[in-house]
Amino acid sequence: AQKVTQAQTEISVVEKEDVTLDCVYETRDTTYYLFWYKQPPSGELVFLIRRNSFDEQNEISGRYSWNFQKSTSSFNFTITASQVVDSAVYFCALHGSGNTGKLIFGQGTTLQVKP
Amino acid sequence: DTEVTQTPKHLVMGMTNKKSLKCEQHMGHRAMYWYKQKAKKPPELMFVYSYEKLSINESVPSRFSPECPNSSLLNLHLHALQPEDSALYLCASSQGMYGTGELFFGEGSRLTVL
Numbered sequence: 001a002q003k004v005t006q007a008q009t010e011i012s013v014v015e016k017e018d019v020t021l022d023c024v025y026e027t028r029d030t031t032y033y034l035f036w037y038k039q040p041p042s043g044e045l046v047f048l049i050r051r052n053s054f055d056e057q058n059e060i061s062g063r064y065s066w067n068f069q070k071s072t073s074s075f076n077f078t079i080t081a082s083q084v085v086d087s088a089v090y091f092c093a094l095h096g097s098g099n100t101g102k103l104i105f106g107q108g109t110t111l112q113v114k115p
Numbered sequence: 116d117t118e119v120t121q122t123p124k125h126l127v128m129g130m131t132n133k134k135s136l137k138c139e140q141h142m143g144h145r146a147m148y149w150y151k152q153k154a155k156k157p158p159e160l161m162f163v164y165s166y167e168k169l170s171i172n173e174s175v176p177s178r179f180s181p182e183c184p185n186s187s188l189l190n191l192h193l194h195a196l197q198p199e200d201s202a203l204y205l206c207a208s209s210q211g212m213y214g215t216g217e218l219f220f221g222e223g224s225r226l227t228v229l
Binding site for chain 1: 219
């Protein structure tokens with residue numbers, strides 16, 4: 001079975017704090033892809049990053065960074081110096097090789113950044 | 116701006132009404148999806164079209180009827196809905212149904228059934 005767990009339901013931080021969103025996944029596939037999406041109040045799911053199972057290099061994009069560790073089946077997302085505009089629901093998702101287009105989403109983490 | 120456009124953004128309908136949700140993409144993608152999202156929940160897959168043919172139906176009730184008139188358009192026809200069908204309906208597209216799974220989502224149509 002495939003599963004994505006985001007244990008943090010809600011996180012509240014003050015602007016400029018760093019925050020890490022956790023994601024743990026389960027899959028028996030050897031080839032798979034992991035994603036993070038951001039969903040602001042407008043509703044659209046905004047693609048942030050995709051990682052394939054063979055690339056464990058950490059990635060940094062501006063204030064965003066991702067830590068992929070196959071040994072712990074985790075794909076954590078860190079926002080450095082958070083801003084109010086980062087307030088949104090963040091979803092971690094898994095796409096296995098046999099999933100034929102179906103993304104397995106975690107339950108989502110609601111991030112509130114206060115000024 | 117999103118490259119997947121959904122209309123209408125908001126829809127209120129009674130249980131006896133017939134309405135449709137529309138989705139359009141011009142990225143040349145050959146797979147299109149309908150997802151349903153209830154408040155404070157992740158999106159749930161409803162249908163997948165690949166090359167304009169229905170490939171996946173996640174056991175969705177027949178009161179939801181998808182249609183893919185061409186490679187750029189995806190409709191969701193609604194009839195005799197229930198109040199519990201009130202949700203955000205998200206359309207998405209991808210280059211193909213198989214592959215890396217990267218989906219591009221629209222802003223969604225927020226449906227309220229009275």
